[in-house]
Amino acid sequence: MGMIGGGSGSFIGDVHRKAASIDGLIELVCGAFSSDPEKSIKSGQALYLPENRCYRSYEEMILKEKALSEEERMDFVAIVTPNHMHFSPAKMALEHGFHVVCDKPVTLTLDEALALESIVAKSGKLFALTHNYTGNALVKQARAMVANGDLGTIRKIQVQYLQGWLSTAVESTDNKQAAWRVDPTKSGIGGALGDIGTHAENLVEYVTGLKIDELAADLGVFGEGRVLDDDGNVLLRMSNGAKGTMSISQIALGEENNLAIKVYGTRGSLEWHQENPNQLITHWLNDPIKVYTPNGNNLYPECLNVSRIPAGHPEGYLEAFATIYKNFATHAMAVLAGETIEFPDYPTIDDGVRGMKFIYAAVESNKNNAAWTTLD
Amino acid sequence: MGMIGGGSGSFIGDVHRKAASIDGLIELVCGAFSSDPEKSIKSGQALYLPENRCYRSYEEMILKEKALSEEERMDFVAIVTPNHMHFSPAKMALEHGFHVVCDKPVTLTLDEALALESIVAKSGKLFALTHNYTGNALVKQARAMVANGDLGTIRKIQVQYLQGWLSTAVESTDNKQAAWRVDPTKSGIGGALGDIGTHAENLVEYVTGLKIDELAADLGVFGEGRVLDDDGNVLLRMSNGAKGTMSISQIALGEENNLAIKVYGTRGSLEWHQENPNQLITHWLNDPIKVYTPNGNNLYPECLNVSRIPAGHPEGYLEAFATIYKNFATHAMAVLAGETIEFPDYPTIDDGVRGMKFIYAAVESNKNNAAWTTLD
Amino acid sequence: MGMIGGGSGSFIGDVHRKAASIDGLIELVCGAFSSDPEKSIKSGQALYLPENRCYRSYEEMILKEKALSEEERMDFVAIVTPNHMHFSPAKMALEHGFHVVCDKPVTLTLDEALALESIVAKSGKLFALTHNYTGNALVKQARAMVANGDLGTIRKIQVQYLQGWLSTAVESTDNKQAAWRVDPTKSGIGGALGDIGTHAENLVEYVTGLKIDELAADLGVFGEGRVLDDDGNVLLRMSNGAKGTMSISQIALGEENNLAIKVYGTRGSLEWHQENPNQLITHWLNDPIKVYTPNGNNLYPECLNVSRIPAGHPEGYLEAFATIYKNFATHAMAVLAGETIEFPDYPTIDDGVRGMKFIYAAVESNKNNAAWTTLD
Amino acid sequence: MGMIGGGSGSFIGDVHRKAASIDGLIELVCGAFSSDPEKSIKSGQALYLPENRCYRSYEEMILKEKALSEEERMDFVAIVTPNHMHFSPAKMALEHGFHVVCDKPVTLTLDEALALESIVAKSGKLFALTHNYTGNALVKQARAMVANGDLGTIRKIQVQYLQGWLSTAVESTDNKQAAWRVDPTKSGIGGALGDIGTHAENLVEYVTGLKIDELAADLGVFGEGRVLDDDGNVLLRMSNGAKGTMSISQIALGEENNLAIKVYGTRGSLEWHQENPNQLITHWLNDPIKVYTPNGNNLYPECLNVSRIPAGHPEGYLEAFATIYKNFATHAMAVLAGETIEFPDYPTIDDGVRGMKFIYAAVESNKNNAAWTTLD
The missing domain is CATH 3.40.50.720 (NAD(P)-binding Rossmann-like Domain)
Incomplete structure (x- = not known):
């Protein structure tokens, strides 16, 4: 590398x-x-x-x-x-x-x-x-559960990525991370949208296998002197008729990296929280709440393959990130060996284009007072 | 009575x-x-x-x-x-x-x-x-913290009331509760909006002391044969410029009575969950996370007055409901005695009118493809 | 009454x-x-x-x-x-x-x-x-699960009742509750043992259907000038060979009413926490974690009969207490009507005698440097 | 290496x-x-x-x-x-x-x-x-808080390390990990005691800065045909007069790696859970509950130095393990460079001897029906 x-x-x-x-x-x-x-x-x-x-x-x-x-x-x-x-x-x-x-x-x-x-x-x-969060074992489990129809037809979605580190004018201090992120010449037309909103967008589409058809975005620019969004509230309509909300923020004071998703279907529902990544909470029509843990019971192979260590030993941010690299490297070695991998399972240029369309749609919607705007 | x-x-x-x-x-x-x-x-x-x-x-x-x-x-x-x-x-x-x-x-x-x-x-x-949830001790604490400026200026709000009991067609069974709630001649023009959305609306305005200025609502009617909304995603703009989301649903399978609110200000933020009502979680610019419990340390009198039992003994739904009755009865007795109570602290006809305006604004917004609609 | x-x-x-x-x-x-x-x-x-x-x-x-x-x-x-x-x-x-x-x-x-x-x-x-905590709906569920053999043979138990309110010398203030509790002429030979230890003892025997055969107790008297125990650590041996620990304290600073029990069997295990009483967490050999809530799915009738309100609306301390009264009153009315109730399901004089034996055994064990002491 | x-x-x-x-x-x-x-x-x-x-x-x-x-x-x-x-x-x-x-x-x-x-x-x-768990950032914070007297005098301790993977006879399957752990010629005289009990013992002494003076251990051998302990309940008396319990198990069905510690002092208390390692919960005489997170507010330098990534991005088992290696490698490089590090902060041969004394004391105590046994 x-x-x-x-x-x-x-x-x-x-x-x-x-x-x-x-x-x-x-x-x-x-x-x-x-x-x-x-x-x-x-x-x-x-x-x-x-x-x-x-x-x-x-x-x-x-x-x-x-x-x-x-x-x-x-x-x-x-x-x-x-x-x-x-x-x-x-x-x-x-x-x-x-x-x-x-x-x-x-x-x-x-x-x-x-x-x-x-x-x-x-x-x-x-x-x-590197949409690294999709590298979490239980995100794989969530995706597999939806893909296998365990939840039935998806009807409702909540996704959020909340941070608070731009609550104050840290870009005026010597915080390099903040400085370029609030600068459109370096960040592009999206602020929080690009930095964390794309993670939320990617997570929704990865887990549900659905596309965001159209969105209505009300962006906020709360930090004094800023020109890019540091907050956004978004309505979602998905390709199958499901509806949802997305909330992103870098001025949600006290939030660290609160990326979370809830998906509700006709037979079951699930929720996953990045800050507590080793739990996948699911609800069912006729069963009690079931909570899955990495390397625990009743997991799909897509999830089992991911964990490096025994149940109860938390994996975190770096491990999820590493899974992106591992799957990419495995794919690269397979290519070198002339082999084929059906689903190499890492985000590609397609995800990249999708993320940019999301940013552009949200910015355009916001210009039009949160009018519905398609992603294509 | x-x-x-x-x-x-x-x-x-x-x-x-x-x-x-x-x-x-x-x-x-x-x-x-x-x-x-x-x-x-x-x-x-x-x-x-x-x-x-x-x-x-x-x-x-x-x-x-x-x-x-x-x-x-x-x-x-x-x-x-x-x-x-x-x-x-x-x-x-x-x-x-x-x-x-x-x-x-x-x-x-x-x-x-x-x-x-x-x-x-x-x-x-x-x-x-009987917007009973505002009777919880820690909802009083939340309101007092905002009112006293502890959180600074409010910028962002998330509120939700999620249920799943209408995920299936229970109104076709002998469920009396469901039957009238999906019937516009008995419920009015709002379904989930009226039944639980008004609780969410009331909670936001009670805790923040702000008014919802305008909203953009995307309602869903997922249950076959229904005519009233059983799901809704709403963007909020508050009277002080804060923005937010509201999500309500009765088809969020697995949810029981997941009423929750998060309020983010320039100095602090708070979150409260009805299903775990004896915790108020707060975040601060320069302090660690602080969690308040009823009859615990550092509470406002508005909160201390409410709890009936020592710290660590959970009060729940009935106790919060009882607080509405207690404050009302106390007020009635004061009136009888010719006394005045400055803030009797229970929801009144004003809250009732506000709730109906919320329902009507949301329904109208939804008719106009989630166009921004004012509440007045 | x-x-x-x-x-x-x-x-x-x-x-x-x-x-x-x-x-x-x-x-x-x-x-x-x-x-x-x-x-x-x-x-x-x-x-x-x-x-x-x-x-x-x-x-x-x-x-x-x-x-x-x-x-x-x-x-x-x-x-x-x-x-x-x-x-x-x-x-x-x-x-x-x-x-x-x-x-x-x-x-x-x-x-x-x-x-x-x-x-x-x-x-x-x-x-x-009034061992009121056994009135909680999910304590009934826990008991029923053990009684029906869902957990297999019980092997290990953890029970605790931790409070912190006697961390300082509150008995020297005008705290009436504290004053009599530290006074052996009013409390008896047990301090924390009698006040909260008996709740822990009763909960263990109620949930598991087992008896404490013998115990080894190391009591502490941390508050200056006190003569009764304000803390205790106890080893348990149960009638079926299971082993366990009990920890009780009124000087566990910061604890409110942290009564909790964990029961591990050969097929499953469960845990319940009084401060979060509306969740029963269970683990299984070959299934994911299952979490039960009052009026949720897959509950035993013994549990379903108890809840007064729909799932997701928390019941708490008073409701559990009320269940003792309700079952007692129902029994009294049945007696009046000449009817029989097979299991009236409230603690009786037998539980009272058992609690006193527990106190006496613990005090005696402690005198003998935590020697094993039987309860009969 | x-x-x-x-x-x-x-x-x-x-x-x-x-x-x-x-x-x-x-x-x-x-x-x-x-x-x-x-x-x-x-x-x-x-x-x-x-x-x-x-x-x-x-x-x-x-x-x-x-x-x-x-x-x-x-x-x-x-x-x-x-x-x-x-x-x-x-x-x-x-x-x-x-x-x-x-x-x-x-x-x-x-x-x-x-x-x-x-x-x-x-x-x-x-x-x-490699007592790896002490490498967690918030374990360092816990230790620093005790060392700086924030909690006052320590009075009570609870520590546990609970696993369930030996609930069934996995040593009879091809599980290599289980096979040697139940074999005294490879494990020594302690089963769960050596494998996980030493982690619990080390964590207690590391966090509190106190020594276990004496213990009373009731060990269990629940797995059929086993000769080594697979469960243990232990009373602790610490060098300063504090008392406590330790519970360890490999037959606590459903537990994964539930290592946890609670420390109660005269001014404050803390608790930390390995399976949720990025939270340190603390209670105080006159303050609300405070929860610390890695790279959050108000941390001691000993804790801040440890985290590799921003707040809210979970570090886990491997990162804590890596911290042991990092501190060791840093020390080795300092030695090479002729420099001195005052407190290199990784477990040494002293911790190793201490762990063996713990195992031997527990086994001896158990032989004597849980008689008090010193560690020296």
Whole structure:
């Protein structure tokens, strides 16, 4: 793995590195960790990389790695930069024959996302998007339960992703994470929408197997001087007629990473909370409440395959993140071995395009006073 | 207390009787428990009432009780019939000088509610509406925290009231509760909206002290053959600029009485869940999470006054309901004694009118594809 | 019902009155509310009792009520005094033909308990002991599950009753509740043991249907100047070979009324928490966790009969307490009607004797450095 | 890092490898993964190790690695074999100049532990014992709160480690984990005592800073044909006069890894649950309940230093385990650099000896019908 972005002080770069390492399948071999060449090289050294694999720019990295022997060169690129720096390195990496893992949202604009969709297709390379929460074992169980019809027909959905860290003007402090997220030139047209709303959107569509047909979004810009949404309340209409709400916020004071989903069907319902990820609570027409735990009883294989450790030993954020990397790496190795994997089970460029359509639909709906707006 | 409705087999009549009795202030002395005279009298006898206080109709009850000495006659009327049978008995009772306690929603139509508002005013009598959940000790604490500015300026609200008991066509079975609730001639224009949505609306306005300015409602009618909403997703805009969501449902399979509220301010936030009513969870900018319990530490007097038993001994639905009765009875006794109570703290005809406006606004918004609709 | 004790300022008298009233079966008709005649009469008047039914002493009450017509006189006596004032009024009431409801522990000493056992037997009258927690719907469910063999053979038990209100020297303040509880002339030889340990003991034996064969108790006296235990850790060996722990405390700072039980069998296990009484959590060899709620799915009739209100509307302390009164009153009415009830399902003098044996065994074990001590 | 044990099919070897890798400080460079030379080598290859670093025995590994240059050779040995295979490799590694990380309990017998204590001292090398649960951020917070006197004087303790996986005779199936754990030649004289009891013992002493002075243990052997304890109930007396209970079990059906601790002091109390590790619940004399979360507000530096990711993103079992490795590796690097770390904060040989004394005291107490037995 070669990394683009994620130099010292970065939050998400470190997460990607830890997550990629957990399962012993992936090794960081090189990186262009910063747009500042000095910083890039220093960051690589701090990670114990050999000097000649610490690059001054991602362009240099892609070209020099390409020139190495197949044995030696990186197998794929991980892009962990702010949104505006996703498209160009992804394009170059794919066009030079490297698979790509990319942080979300996939690009700065919807146009970039659509362009990247074509580039991926043309390249024949793999593209993984780190909607990491779908890597949780019990999210897999939830998806399998819906897919197998256990809940009957889905009628109602609640999804939320609530944070409070932008309750105050942290972007005016030296908080790098906040600074670029409130800046449309780096984040795109969505604020909370892009940063966490896309996770909520992806989770809903992943778990239910349904598409959001149309939405009505009432966005808020509560932080003084901000131009991007830091809060949003959204009505959802799903492809099968189900209805729902989505609530996202970065000014929900006190919330940490309260991503949660509830799905109600005609035969059963389920709820899952990211902050307590090792419980899946389900309700049934004629049975008592049933609570599933990873590696507990009566789980679908899609869930059992995911857990690394025995029941009752909590897995968390990094493990879920690692599952995205593991499934991607397994797919990449299968491709190398000429094998086929029917459902590699990690988010792809399709999820990326979908996320951008979600952002654009929500922003447009909000401009029209929360008028219903389709995602296609 | 004389009761109108609540004959054998009724659910809510029994609740009113139990709730009224808990604090030893109120005694059931008479009743017209059914529109069927036979059934009314039998119901009264089963409640150990003397034969001459078991009436054949509410009209008879009001007239005969009026004719009794002040000492002997009932002090007030409790109306626990379906919605379409609220207005007439309430009007007659008030006009004959009796205070009234009435179940919610206050009337069948908004017009009736507005008419009743005038009648109450003219009568000079007390009118209590049993939005019982606001009787919980920690709902009082929540309200006091907001009122005292502890949370700062309110920015975001989530409220929900989710039930699942109408997930299947129970109205086709012998479920009397379901039958009238899905019948617009008895329920009015709102289904879930009237039955539980008004509780959610009342809770939001009670706790935050804010008014819902406008809403955008997407209602669902999922049960086959139904004409009234059994599900609703609503965007809220509050009088101070706060935004929020409301989700109500009677087809949220597995939910029992999941009424819950979250309020986010600029300095703190709180959440309360009816099914776990003895915890108020709060978050703060610079403090750890604080959880309040009834009769625990650091409570406002408004909350301390409410609990009947020591900390750790759960109070529940009946106790909260009883608090409405207790505060109403206390007010009635004060009036009798010529005393004034500044804030008697029970829902009144104003709350009733507000609830009907909410129902009408939501239904109208839904007709217009969830267009923003004001409540006034 | 005639009440002995429970005058103004009393905590538990008020609880008994509220609990007795909830189900509309019992009316307070007279009382001797205090050993101070003035206070007794004033207390009765504050409860709206007629003057001639407010008695100056329990002896007067029993004699004068006895002299009334059957129609008019109280049906039973409720004794809500401190422990040292249980035996004499209970004895007199029984011997004058009144049923008795008595607070726990049943008497001051084991000898008194054994004597009372004979008196009850000889009188042919009913005797109920208010181990109120066993009145919870889900405690009934737990008992039924064990009795029906759902859990298989019971192997392990954890029970605790933890409070923190005696963490500081509240008995030196004007806290009447604390004052008599730390006084052996009023409490007997057990402190926390008698006040809450007997609840824990009763709960274990009620739920499991097993007896505590022997115990090893390490008691603590942490409060300065106290002579009675305010804390205890106990090993249990049950009649079927199961083993367990009991932890009781009134100096467990921050605990409110944390009574909880876990029972592990060869096929399943269960746990119940008094502070969250509307959930029964169960685990199974080959099934996911199942959580039962009152009036939810798959409950035993013993549980369904108990709940007064629909699923999701919490019942609490008073309702559980009321169930003891309801079952007792139902039994008393059946007796009056010459009918038989197979299992009236409320704690009796047998539970009272058992509780005293528990206290005495624990105190003796503790004297012998936690040596194993039998309960018989 | 060179690993001893942990070949294919091992559970804990994989955990150690993942945990060691998370923070990017430690690389697996060699191993003797099995006592079967073939299996050892195959296991190493499956881990992508170079052939010449896959050894046929631990003796070979220690000798050959010793012969490598300092640059190249492993920095330390991780011993992840069953208990009876801890002492010899640890001794040899230490005596050949390697630091050691060892799984718990430290050895098969107390004599071995005492011998190893001397060997560690003589060697001057570091020895870490993987009592991994103490690596949780909020366990550090709990310890710091007690150490700083926030809770006042500790009076009461509850600790438990409950599992249910030995509820049935899984040792008769092909469950390798179960087979050696019920075999005294591989486990030592303690069954559940050694496997999980030592974790409970270590957690109590780590969090409270107190020592267990004496204990009274009632052990159970519930599984048919077993000779070692699979259940235990223990009374504790601590070095400062505090009292408590410990409950451990591997036949507590349905329990997964329910390690939990409650500590009650004169000013506050705390509780922590391993299965929900990202919450520390605290109670106070005059404040509401406060709940701490990793990277939340008002944490001690000892806790803040531990979390790798922002608040609300759960860390779990592997992260806590990784913290032991991180602190150990940091210490080893400091030693290499000639620096001193005042409190390296990982369990050492002292904890290992303490754990063995605990096992021996409990077994002896149990032989004497739960007589009080000291740990020294």
